[in-house]
Amino acid sequence: DIQMTQSPSSVSASVGDRVTITCRASQGISSWLAWYQQKPGKAPKLLIYAASSLQSGVPSRFSGSGSGTDFTLTISSLQPEDFATYYCQQANSFPRTFGGGTKVEIK
């Protein structure tokens, strides 16, 4: 199985801050990576697919980059509604696997 490692596990930030979350795959996955946002008690929401493609309806302050084993999710200017947990997921091979999550908290 491909292991997905996210860092940091949590980050404290203020509204307006730029936030970067990293996801590393245990082996190369090309650009087969997605990012999800999950708020408490809710299902995950797809933000980014194919490493850098923005899902329809997702604000442009979210962006993704990377290929191979190293990927980043960037929130350019954190908004109050962005406080949540973020997960990466590899789609290169089965079984599909997720990172452990990064919780973005209010500073």
Added chain:
Amino acid sequence: QLQLQESGPGLVKPSETLSLTCTVSGGSISSSSYYWGWIRQPPGKGLEWIGSIYYSGSTYYNPSLKSRVTISVDTSKNQFSLKLSSVTAADTAVYYCARQDDMATTYDYWGQGTLVTVSS
């Protein structure tokens, strides 16, 4: 607007079989463009992919659960289902159904999730 809704018992006894159904509305489960999947999340923990199914019945399962999992589809009812046998407390989780693209890569529509507790 596509909607997915999980249904099934919220409490299952150890060693029994967990059974859940996902009803799809606002779109056809028979579309050749999509797979349909199950994902679970133990309380306070991360996400685990369980398996996926195509409308034709073709399936992919997580090897860690493969011996206990069956996913099936009923196109006449626009539903797909999950059965997980010989459950233990470790199977306690929120179970989500979701739609995937035609390569079963990403999940773009999710159900609200249903908590299943394994306890006697």
